Amino acid sequence: MQHIALVVVFLASSCSLITTFDEDQSGNNVNNTNNINNTAGPEICDNFSDDDGDGLSDCKDPDCEGQPQCECRLDNAFFDSIDGCPAGEACVIKLVGGGGDPLCLDESRIAGGDFYESCGISGECPFGSFCSMNVYTGRNECQPWCSPQHPKCPGDGFCAYFEEEETPEDALKVCVKSDGCYPPSPASCGGGDKGCYLVSEQGGTRCLDSGTTPMGMPCDEFQECAPGLVCLGANDPQGGTCLKWCDTEAENPCTGVNLPNPWCFVLGGNIGVCVPE
Numbered sequence: 723m724q725h726i727a728l729v730v731v732f733l734a735s736s737c738s739l740i741t742t743f744d745e746d747q748s749g750n751n752v753n754n755t756n757n758i759n760n761t762a763g764p765e766i767c768d769n770f771s772d773d774d775g776d777g778l779s780d781c782k783d784p785d786c787e788g789q790p791q792c793e794c795r796l797d798n799a800f801f802d803s804i805d806g807c808p809a810g811e812a813c814v815i816k817l818v819g820g821g822g823d824p825l826c827l828d829e830s831r832i833a834g835g836d837f838y839e840s841c842g843i844s845g846e847c848p849f850g851s852f853c854s855m856n857v858y859t860g861r862n863e864c865q866p867w868c869s870p871q872h873p874k875c876p877g878d879g880f881c882a883y884f885e886e887e888e889t890p891e892d893a894l895k896v897c898v899k900s901d902g903c904y905p906p907s908p909a910s911c912g913g914g915d916k917g918c919y920l921v922s923e924q925g926g927t928r929c930l931d932s933g934t935t936p937m938g939m940p941c942d943e944f945q946e947c948a949p950g951l952v953c954l955g956a957n958d959p960q961g962g963t964c965l966k967w968c969d970t971e972a973e974n975p976c977t978g979v980n981l982p983n984p985w986c987f988v989l990g991g992n993i994g995v996c997v998p999e
């Protein structure tokens with residue numbers, strides 16, 4: 723990719739050298755007017771800028787047509803990717819079965835909505851996001867895509883943590899906003915039936931409804947345990963156990979937990995659960 727860019731730059735500078743010759747020997751180089759534009763020179767197809775000043779950047783510029791970086795692949799459909807589709811279209815991930823299928827769709831598809839906010843009237847969402855029900859808020863929102871290869875999220879979002887059976891390396895995930903609550907302390911969610919849950923490997927948290935199952939008891943659902951606890955192994959065939967959230971940076975993170983030699987097993991950021999040795 724870089725090699726191609728260098729070759730193009732070299733050709734462009736040779737061209738510029740040739741055309742800057744004062745062809746009529748008059749000292750009045752009319753071509754210079756053009757040469758000023760030309761020196762901005764050729765369009766680089768993956769640098770997020772309009773290099774030749776024609777108003778079209780990267781893959782939107784017809785100069786980039788057929789370049790390897792200008793294809794609509796999964797890699798070109800995240801909010802921080804180069805949109806691999808030509809002008810008038812956007813590389814959008816369509817959900818197919820368990821995976822994502824990137825397609826060039828009309829750019830009107832991305833002309834509405836805001837990240838983590840409501841979708842446009844016809845389900846439009848910004849590039850790199852899709853309109854879908856947010857499982858945490860229960861409303862349709864523009865949810866940005868992320869993946870283990872693209873863990874970055876727009877704004878202060880986090881790439882969601884899925885407590886599911888093993889997912890392939892390229893598994894698509896969605897970015898979620900963190901409440902900033904603190905799992906070991908359900909009081910950080912205002913008390914009541916809410917507990918604070920880790921929702922991202924990077925440490926993002928959300929206040930969610932909790933159940934009542936006490937510490938150490940069997941459970942099948944992530945949120946089935948009492949506030950301050952989480953069902954570890956909820957998806958395991960043999961079922962899970964309600965365990966206490968802990969903070970690896972706390973001095974004695976599992977003090978008072980009624981388990982043999984408990985220690986804090988990290989799940990994301992500095993947050994984990996107290997497990998027996």
Ligand SMILES: [Ca+2]
Binds near residue numbers: 775776
């Ligand atoms: Ca351009």
Ligand SMILES: [Ca+2]
Binds near residue numbers: 768
């Ligand atoms: Ca460019």
